[in-house]
Amino acid sequence: MRSGKISRRAFLGVARSAAIAGVVAAGAVGALAGYLGGSSAAPPKTVTTTMTVPGVAEPLKVGYVYVGPVGDYGWSYGHDRGRRWADEHFGLPVKSFYRESVPEAEVGSAIETLIDEGAKLIFTTSFGYMDATAEYAEKYPDRYFVHISGYRSGAAGNAPENMSSAFAEFYQLYYLNGLAAGAVTETGVIGYVGAYPIPEVVRHINAFVLGANYAYKKRTGKNIKAHVNWIFKWVGPDDARKAAIALVEEKNCDVLAFTEDTPAVLQVAEEYQKKGRKVWSFSHYSDMREYGPNAHLTGQIANWGPIYLDFYRMVATNSWRSVDIWTRIGDYTPYKWRRPVEQSTAGQPEGTVYLAPLHPAIPSEWQLLIKQRYEEMKELLFEPFSVEGNLGEPIRDQDGEVMIDRDKIIVSKASGEVRSGGRADHDALWSMDWFVEYIEEPLPKL
C-alpha cells in the first residue's frame, strides 16, 4: 500500500534539510545569524538611510503602493496613470517607483522597501493601508505620506502632520450615469454589481439609482426598479461577470453600473449587444470604451495626476502642509465655472474626475440635461442628494423614512443625528448606511 507513495517522514526529512539549505543561502552572504545575534540583544536604534538633500540635480523620489495589479484597467491602473501623468508634468527631475498587488497586512514591508529605495514621498492607494500609513508616518517624520480613500491625516487631527489624505469622488458622476441609464432603459429595471457594502459604494449606488429614477420617472411617470448584486471583492472579473449575467437574466436589468476594478461588466453588456439584446454599461476609473464600444453609455473616469503633482510640488519646495483633499467635478480645472450647455466639457478629460464620452443612444434632450447638471456641479449649484435631485420629492430610505428633506437631513441611520440644510453634507456622504427606496434588495448588514 505504501510503496507507491512517499511517506510523510521521508518528505519531512527532505524538507528539514531544505530549510537548513535555505539558512545557508542567507548565511552565504554572512548576514542573518550575525545580525540576529547582534541586534535582538541591543536596544533598537532609529535607522536612517543616508539621504542627500534634494537639489536641482537630485531627483525627487516618490514611491507608490498599489492594492491590485497595474494591469487591472481599473483602480490600480488609474493610479499608475496618475503617477506617470504627475512625473511628466512635474518639470523637475523625479524618480517614481511602485509596488503592486500588496496585501493589506504587508503594506508595512512595502513602505519599508520604498523608504529603503530612498522615497521622500509615499502614496498608499487603498483604504486598508490607512493605519499602517499613519504608523510609518510617525516612525519616519522626515518623509511625507499621502493615503488615498481614507479619513486619517494631520489635517483631520488623527494622524501625524506629515500625512495627508486624498480622494477623487465619483458620486456626482454616478448620478449623471443614472440620468443616462434612466433615459435609455426599456425594462425600467437597472442593476449594480457592488464590491463591498461600505459607505463609498453605497453612496455611489444611491446616486446612480436617484439619477435613473429622475430620468425614468420624467419619461414614463413610473419609478425605476434597481437591483444590487454584491461580489465582496475589489478585483474579481469572474464574479463580476456572473453577477452581471444574473442581473440581466434573472432580474431583467438592461443597464448595469458597477464597482469592480476591471471592465468585466462592460464586456458582458457588449456581448449582449452583439447578440442583439440592448444592455448598457459604463467606464469605471479608466476609459474602458474599447472593451464595449457598442454598450458603453458613459462613465466615470479619474485622473489622479493633478492631485499627485500637487504633493510633488509641496515636497520639492518644502511647503508641505497636511491636507484632506476630496475632489469632485470641477476641482483642479483651470476653468471651474459653469459653462453654457452648448460649450459644456462633459465627456472630455478635465480635472481629477470627469465624464466619459456620451453614447449617441442617449436621447439628445437627456444629453443636454446631463451636460447642464455636469456644469452646475462644477460650482456645486446642483447636488444629487437633495430634494432637487429627486424630482422635488424628499429622499426616502427603504423603510420609508425621510433621510433628506428640504431643510434637514439625517446624517446616518446608525447615528440618527438630524442636521439642518437640504443637502447631504460630508459626514452624511461619508457614513451613508441606507439604500434609497427604489432599490429592491436590503443593504446587507452581514
Next chain:
Amino acid sequence: MPFTLETRLGRIRVERRVGYGRLYSISMTLLSLAIALLVAGLILASLGLDPVAAFQVIFGVFMKPSLLLESIKQSIPICLAALGLSIAFKMNFWNIGAEGQLYMGMIASTGIVLLHSYYGLFNEWAIMPLMLLASFLLGGAWCLIAGALKARLGVNEILPTLMLNYVAMLVVEFLVHGPWRDPKGYGFPLSIPFPDYAKLNFVFGEPAYTGLLLSVLGAAAVFLLLEYTKPGFEIKVVGQSPAVARYAGIRVRRTILLGSFLSGGLAGIGGLSIVSGIIGRLRPGASPGYGYTAIMVAALAGLNPWVVIVASIFFGGLLTAGGALQMSMGIPRAAAQMIQAIIFLMILVGEFIKRYKIVLEKPGVSGS
C-alpha cells in the same frame, strides 16, 4: 520507502542514500543553490534585467536592518502557526486550518479589547495576558472541532480543518460589518483601533522583537512538550502508529483532542500577533494566507521547532524580497513570486536528490 515506477524501459526505483558525508551534503546544497540562482538569473536575463543586481536586492533584505525587521515581523504569525502545525503533523493530524485558527485568535484578542473599551471590564495590565489566553483557547477550540470529529467519529481532519477556515473568515466579516464595527469609522468594516496597552510591542517598543520573543517561547514550549513530557511522547507515538499507541495503553482519542487543541491554540496566538502586532485592529482579510504558508514552513523545518523560527524568517524575508525586487527592478509581482518559488523549489529538489538516488533497472534484471 522504496518508490518504484514500472515503465516500458524498465523499473525506476528511488532509494535512500546511506552514509553520505558532510562534505557531500554541503556541496550538494551549494550546488542546488547555485542552480536556483542560475535558473532565476536566466529568467531575469530573458526579461532584459541584470541578474546580479537582482540578487543584490534579494540578499539586501537580510542585510538591511529595517527590511530584516519587517521580515521578522511578518514571520511571527507564520512561525507560531507553524509551531502549532508541528505538533499536529507529529501526531499525523493533517491540520490545514491554521488560517482559520489565526482568525479565531484575532477574534478572541479583539473581543478582550472590546470588552475593556466598551464595558470597562478588566484592568489595563490584565489585557495582554487575557488576550494571550483567549486567543489560545479560541484558536485551540476551533481546531478541536476537527480533532473531536476525528477522535469520536473517525472523520478525516483535512476537510473539516480546511472548511472551517472559510467559516472563520466569514465570522470576522460578520463581526466587523455588524456588532464590532467602529462607531467612528465612517461605516468601514473595521473594529476600533487597539489602544496602546493592547499592542504587542513591550520589548523595546517594537513588535518584531516582542514577536520574536513569543516565537522563541513557543518553540521552547513545543520542544519541551515533544521531547520531555509524557503527553508529547504520546502525541509522537500516536502519529507513528495508532495501533502501537493503543497497545501501549495510550488513550489515543484523548491524545488527539489534546494535540489538536494545542495546535490550534498556537495558531490562535499567531492571530493575536497579527491584530495586535502588525495591523492594530480587526479587519477582514487580515491574514494574507499566513496559515497556508505555515504549512510549507513546518514541512520545510522538518517539524523541528527551532528550525521553524529560522525557516519562517527565511520565508518572511523572501516575501519582503519579492516586493523589493518588484520595485527596484521594476518587474511585475508575478515574476518576483516566480523567482521566490524557483529558489524554494530548487532547494527542495536538491535536498531530495541528496538523500535519494534514482535507479533505472532494465526489464528482467531486477528481482523481487
